[in-house]
Structures are given as structure tokens and as C-alpha cells.
Amino acid sequence: MLKKQLIMEKALELFSEQGFEATSVQQITERCGISKGAFYLSFKTKDELVLSMVDYFLQQFIADIDHVVRSSFAKEVLLVEFYKSIFQAFKKHSATARVFFNEKVFAKKKELFNKVNAYEIDMSKSIIYMLEQLYGEALQKNKYDVMYCIKGFMKSYAQLFIFSNIPLDLDQLAKSLAEKTDIIARHTTIPFITEELIQLVNKPCEQEIITKESLIHLIEQTIEMLEESIERESLELLKAQVGHTTYSRPIIKGLIENIRLRQDCQWVAYVINKYFKF
Numbered sequence: 001m002l003k004k005q006l007i008m009e010k011a012l013e014l015f016s017e018q019g020f021e022a023t024s025v026q027q028i029t030e031r032c033g034i035s036k037g038a039f040y041l042s043f044k045t046k047d048e049l050v051l052s053m054v055d056y057f058l059q060q061f062i063a064d065i066d067h068v069v070r071s072s073f074a075k076e077v078l079l080v081e082f083y084k085s086i087f088q089a090f091k092k093h094s095a096t097a098r099v100f101f102n103e104k105v106f107a108k109k110k111e112l113f114n115k116v117n118a119y120e121i122d123m124s125k126s127i128i129y130m131l132e133q134l135y136g137e138a139l140q141k142n143k144y145d146v147m148y149c150i151k152g153f154m155k156s157y158a159q160l161f162i163f164s165n166i167p168l169d170l171d172q173l174a175k176s177l178a179e180k181t182d183i184i185a186r187h188t189t190i191p192f193i194t195e196e197l198i199q200l201v202n203k204p205c206e207q208e209i210i211t212k213e214s215l216i217h218l219i220e221q222t223i224e225m226l227e228e229s230i231e232r233e234s235l236e237l238l239k240a241q242v243g244h245t246t247y248s249r250p251i252i253k254g255l256i257e258n259i260r261l262r263q264d265c266q267w268v269a270y271v272i273n274k275y276f277k278f
Contacts, residue, residue: 003034003038003041003042004042004043004052006032006034007028007032007034007039007042007043007049008049008052008053008056010028010031010032011023011028011031011049011053012053012095012096012099013031014027014028014031015099016095016098016099020050020099023046025039025046028046028049051115053096054115054116055115057093057096057097058115058116058119059267060089060093060266060267061089061093061119061123062119062122062123062126062267062270063266063267063269063270064085064086064089064266065082065085065086065123065126065127066126066266066270066273067085067260067261067266068081068082068085068130069082069126069127069129069130069133070129070260075133075134078130078133078134079130079134079177079178079181079182080171080174080175080178081174082130082174082178083153083154083173083174083177083178084170084171084174086154086158087157087158087161087170087173087174088170090158090161090162091161091170094161094162097158097162098162098163123151124147124151124198127147127150127151128143128144128147131143131146131147131185134185135185135186139185141191142185142188142191144191144193144194144195144197144198145188145191145192145193146181146184146185146188147193148193149181149184150181153177153180153181157173157177210271210274210275212242212243215242215271215272215275216239216242216243218268218271219235219238219239219242219268219272220239222235222264222265222268223235223236223239225264226264226265230258231258231259231262231265234255234256234258234259235259235265235268237255238252238255238256238259238272242275245276249276249278252276253276253278256269256272256273256276256278260273
């Protein structure tokens with residue numbers, strides 16, 4: 001296990017047991033069995049550790065959403081698979097989500113607040129993409145309203161997985177929410193959320209621009225984790241295209257598809273997709 005990953009996992013255990021403020025770096029290092037020096041080689045402060053934990057959780061969450069909405073599911077089951085994926089992610093990462101839902105102190109940290117909101121913008125874009133695939137022009141005026149309804153369903157029902165140990169029928173929940181969403185999408189006649197309003201809301205917390213340097217660094221980090229494979233070769237080719245595009249867009253899109261289906265490459269695929277504006 002990588003040292004950073006070990007620190008994040010053990011810190012999460014301590015945050016779950018006694019809260020963020022009550023947990024010291026010393027306690028984290030003792031739980032990891034490492035020195036303070038080793039901790040500070042990975043993270044400059046406890047706040048930086050928390051930001052990395054949020055990044056790690058939300059990157060996986062957003063990548064999972066984007067993977068589903070861009071997959072080749074039939075339209076009849078896309079909403080069901082979307083909701084199923086969402087709640088499987090909440091169930092899988094319930095310990096992390098429980099810490100972040102409970103810790104009011106996180107809301108006071110501007111950098112963390114802005115980071116979460118930036119990921120929220122990315123999630124909204126993926127949902128809009130899905131709605132456009134499902135309903136096309138018929139939903140043009142109402143798609144932002146429906147997107148907000150979907151996000152409301154996600155947040156409300158997620159609490160069942162985060163704060164309850166009751167066994168829940170995930171398939172039934174996904175089908176139920178898909179049915180509700182379809183009814184709203186087909187029968188809403190009075191839209192409230194407009195594209196202009198979305199832009200005003202999003203402007204203060206837009207995601208950082210993906211730079212050539214940051215993307216190359218992310219690609220190189222991912223390549224280091226991979227053995228010789230079609231995914232590694234595709235990433236090498238994509239790295240060469242960053243900032244100096246010579247391939248056609250269909251070829252670049254095909255290379256992205258080569259890596260998108262692999263679980264540990266979904267985030268880098270998502271970021272590359274954004275960089276090339278697909």
C-alpha cells in the first residue's frame with residue numbers, strides 16, 4: 001500500500017472514532033506506524049491531508065458517475081443504472097461520507113468548501129449530459145430543473161446508506177427513483193432553474209482550469225501504476241498529444257475509451273476528456 005493511501009485510511013479511522021479536531025498528527029502517525037517526518041513528506045499539514053481525502057473520494061465518485069452516463073446502456077435502463085451506481089458508491093464509501101457529513105468544521109474551510117463545490121459542478125455537467133442523451137430537445141427548457149431534482153434525490157436517499165445499517169434493496173430504490181425522475185422529466189411544464197441561473201451559481205466556485213502541466217503530471221502518475229497494457233500504451237500516446245495535438249479527435253476519443261473502462265483509470269480518462277473538450 002502506498003504511504004499516502006495508508007495515512008488517509010488510518011486518518012479516516014481516527015476521524016470516524018473521535019472527530020477531525022480531536023485527532024492529532026501524532027495520533028495518525030502512531031496508527032500508521034510511521035514517524036512524523038514520514039507524514040510531513042506526504043502532507044504538509046493536517047488540512048492538506050483532509051483536502052487529499054476529499055479529492056480521493058470525490059474523484060472516484062465523479063468518475064463513477066461519468067463512466068455510467070457515457071456507457072452504452074439502453075435508454076430504458078440508463079436512469080436505473082445511474083442511481084444504482086450512485087448508491088453503491090455511497091455504500092462503499094459510507095465511512096468517508098459519514099465523517100464529512102458530520103464535521104461542521106469543514107464548512108468553515110474556504111478551500112475545502114470551494115473544492116467540494118467545484119466537484120459538484122462537474123457532477124451537474126455529467127447529469128445534464130445523461131438527460132440530453134435520454135430526452136434530447138424535448139427536455140431542453142427543463143433539463144436544469146430535472147438535474148436539480150436528481151441531485152436532491154441523491155443527497156436525500158444517500159443518508160440512508162451513510163447513517164443507517166438497515167439492509168436496503170438497492171435495485172428497488174434505483175427503479176423507484178428512475179420512475180420518479182422520468183415522470184418529472186416528461187411532465188414538468190413550469191421550469192425554474194435556467195442555464196443563466198446555473199452560470200451565476202457556478203461562477204464563484206468554478207473548477208480550476210486543467211493545465212497542460214497538471215494533466216501530464218496526472219497521466220505520468222497513472223502510467224507508473226500500470227504494467228504493460230493497452231491502457232498504458234494509450235496513456236503514453238495521449239500524453240504526447242497534450243499541448244501538441246497531431247491526432248484527429250476520433251483517434252483521441254478512441255484512446256480515451258481504451259482507458260475509461262478500467263477502474264483505476266477512470267479519473268484520468270475523465271480529466272483528459274475535459275481537457276480535449278469532448
